Amino acid sequence: MTEPFGTRLRRAMDERGPLCVGVDPHASLLAEWGLDDDVAGLERFSRTVVEAVADRVAVLKPQSAFFERFGSRGVAVLEKSVAEARAAGALVVMDAKRGDIGSTMAAYAESFLHRDAPLFSDALTVSPYLGYGSLKPAVDMAREHGAGLFVLALTSNPEGAEVQHAVRGDGRGVGATMLAHLAAENAGEEPLGSFGAVVGATLGDLSSYDLEIGGPLLAPGIGAQGATPADLPGVFGRAVRNVVPNVSRGVLRHGPDAGALRASAERFAEEIRAAVAAV
Numbered sequence: 001m002t003e004p005f006g007t008r009l010r011r012a013m014d015e016r017g018p019l020c021v022g023v024d025p026h027a028s029l030l031a032e033w034g035l036d037d038d039v040a041g042l043e044r045f046s047r048t049v050v051e052a053v054a055d056r057v058a059v060l061k062p063q064s065a066f067f068e069r070f071g072s073r074g075v076a077v078l079e080k081s082v083a084e085a086r087a088a089g090a091l092v093v094m095d096a097k098r099g100d101i102g103s104t105m106a107a108y109a110e111s112f113l114h115r116d117a118p119l120f121s122d123a124l125t126v127s128p129y130l131g132y133g134s135l136k137p138a139v140d141m142a143r144e145h146g147a148g149l150f151v152l153a154l155t156s157n158p159e160g161a162e163v164q165h166a167v168r169g170d171g172r173g174v175g176a177t178m179l180a181h182l183a184a185e186n187a188g189e190e191p192l193g194s195f196g197a198v199v200g201a202t203l204g205d206l207s208s209y210d211l212e213i214g215g216p217l218l219a220p221g222i223g224a225q226g227a228t229p230a231d232l233p234g235v236f237g238r239a240v241r242n243v244v245p246n247v248s249r250g251v252l253r254h255g256p257d258a259g260a261l262r263a264s265a266e267r268f269a270e271e272i273r274a275a276v277a278a279v
């Protein structure tokens with residue numbers, strides 16, 4: 001019986017620190033690295049990142065869009081990257097932001113959360129904006145296969161507010177509603193539930209939200225989007241102990257040298273450790 005994602009994530013965070021490095025092969029980064037904007041460039045980029053950091057960070061988060069751009073051959077590179085990252089001991093969060101009516105969601109769940117799927121990942125990012133209940137097939141599949149979800153609750157981009165800060169008829173905000181659904185999903189799970197929220201590190205003081213969902217909080221926005229590790233306690237308060245801070249371009253811009261990538265990830269990891277320890 002596979003251990004639940006939350007249990008595996010807690011252990012990885014405790015052993016390796018909570019940093020998540022994003023594998024985001026932007027065309028502009030391929031160019032900066034002196035690589036062609038083609039499948040060979042994509043493969044070289046991804047392999048370099050995985051080899052540089054997958055043996056030391058808790059989580060790698062490949063952004064599927066940058067691989068899908070190249071069609072089936074790009075997806076083949078993604079499959080290989082997931083396998084290599086997992087073999088090196090990192091947990092993989094597939095950033096594909098899926099969300100659809102329940103019957104279609106079941107197929108997305110089979111694609112990423114069934115342990116026999118070629119793209120099986122430890123967790124998947126999903127959008128709850130067809131209604132949280134539409135995610136049920138993914139929740140069920142994740143539970144059965146020891147995987148997890150990260151549900152978009154309060155995203156790092158400024159445009160997210162028009163949806164996520166909207167207030168429902170009962171006075172509760174939409175983002176807060178997603179956090180409450182996740183808290184219910186994780187109830188009783190120790191040491192950490194498998195159903196996380198995405199909450200941007202860019203959002204400033206979130207003390208009006210109940211971030212104690214019993215599961216992890218994936219926090220993108222550090223580096224290129226302007227947030228810093230030192231911001232984390234102010235944004236997350238005591239829930240910072242469950243935060244998985246993501247850095248993509250802030251690390252990736254140091255390539256193609258593997259040593260420089262590793263050094264950058266280690267600097268972010270150390271700054272995060274220091275910031276979290278102070279809470």
Ligand SMILES: O=C(O)c1cc(=O)[nH]c(=O)n1[C@@H]1O[C@H](COP(=O)(O)O)[C@@H](O)[C@H]1O
Nearest residue numbers: 063125155156157198220224225247248249
């Ligand atoms: O789900 C995500 O990972 C995500 C959610 C969010 O609210 N904001 C956000 O930036 N992301 C992703 O996190 C990564 C951030 O990349 P950098 O800004 O380069 O560090 C990208 O892959 C985004 O797609």
